[in-house]
Amino acid sequence: MKILIELYTTWFKMGLFTFGGGYAMLPMIQREVIEKHHWATEDEIMDYYAIGQCTPGIIAVNTATFIGFYQKGVIGGIVATLGVISPSIIIILLIASLISNFSDIPIIQSALKGINVAVCVLMINAIRNLWNKSIKNIASFVIFFTALFASILTDLSTVWLVILAAVLGIVMTKAGWLKNE
C-alpha cells in the first residue's frame, strides 16, 4: 500500500511541475525516480523513453506505467499513470469551466483569435524540429509526402494511415531504403 501511495504522489508531482511533457520531464524523473526512490537506473529510464516514443500513447504516461509496473505489477502501472494525469485533469477542468463561462465576451474572443496566430507559429516551429529529426533520406521524404497527400486528399481515417505508414516502414527497411539508427 505504501509503495502505491508513493507512486501516486511522486507521479502527481511530476505531472504538476512539468510543462509540455515528454523530454521536459527528464530532469524531474532523474531527481525523483532515480535518485530519491531508486525505482530505476539512468539506462533503464533511457530504454523506457525510447520505447515510449515508438509505442502508442503519451510518453509521460508510458514511462509512468513502466516504473509503476516494475514496482507493483499492473496495479502499480495504473496508479502511477493516474498520478501523472491527475494534475492535468484538475487544472483543465478549472480552465474549461472558466472558458465556457467567458468565451462569449468580445474581448476574450479577440484574445483567443490572437492566440490562434501564436499557435500557428508554435506548430510551424515544432514541425520544423520534427522534420529535421525524422526526414533524413529520400525514402522518408517519400513517406512524408505520401502521408501528407493521403491525409489531405482522402477521407481515410488517420488510424488507417498509421497502419499504412507502418507497412511502408517494414517494406522499405527490408528493401534497405530505410536504416535502423
Add this chain to the structure above:
Amino acid sequence: MNELFYLIIEFFKTGLFAVGGGLATVPFLYEIGEKYGWFTIDTLSMMIAVSESTPGPMGVNMATYVGYDIAGIVGALAATLSLVAPSIIVISIIAVYLQQFKKAKIVQAIFNGLKPAVVAFIASATISLFMSVFFIEQSFAFEFINWKSIALFCFLYFVSLKYKNLHPIILIIISLMIGIIFRF
C-alpha cells in the same frame, strides 16, 4: 449516453494509434472534431495554447477538455481514462518482454515508417489551422485574407527565430495582448 460511448471509443482509438506523444494526438483530435462536431479547430488551437502554458501532456488536457464539454465531469474522466488505457495495456505487456522487444528488428522497421508519417499528419492538421486563421469564413478568395493575422504571424515568427529559447508562454501572451489591442 450515446455521446459518452463515442467519446470513449474515439479517445481509446487516439491512445492506441497516436505514436510519438504530444503533438501526435493533434491530427486525431482534429479528426474527432470534424467527425462529431464536438469542437471547432479554434477550440483545438486554444487547447494547444492552454497545453503549452499549463502543466501536463496535451493529449490528456484535450481529452479532459472535450470530455467536460460533452458530458461534464463524468465525460472528462471517461475521455481521459480511455486515452491512457491503451498505454497501460501495451506498456504492461512490453514490460514483461522488455529484452525481446528491444532487440526486435520489426519494431524498429515500423518506427522507421511512422516517424516521417507522423510529421505529415501533424502538418496536415496544421494546414487546416492555417486556413481557419488566415482566411475569413473559410473562403480562399483574395478579399477574405485576414491581413491582421498574417502581420501578427510574421512578427511572432520573426521573434521566435530571433530568440530561439523563448518559452511558448511568452509568444502566447504577446499574441493575446495584440489580439485585444487590435481587436482581432
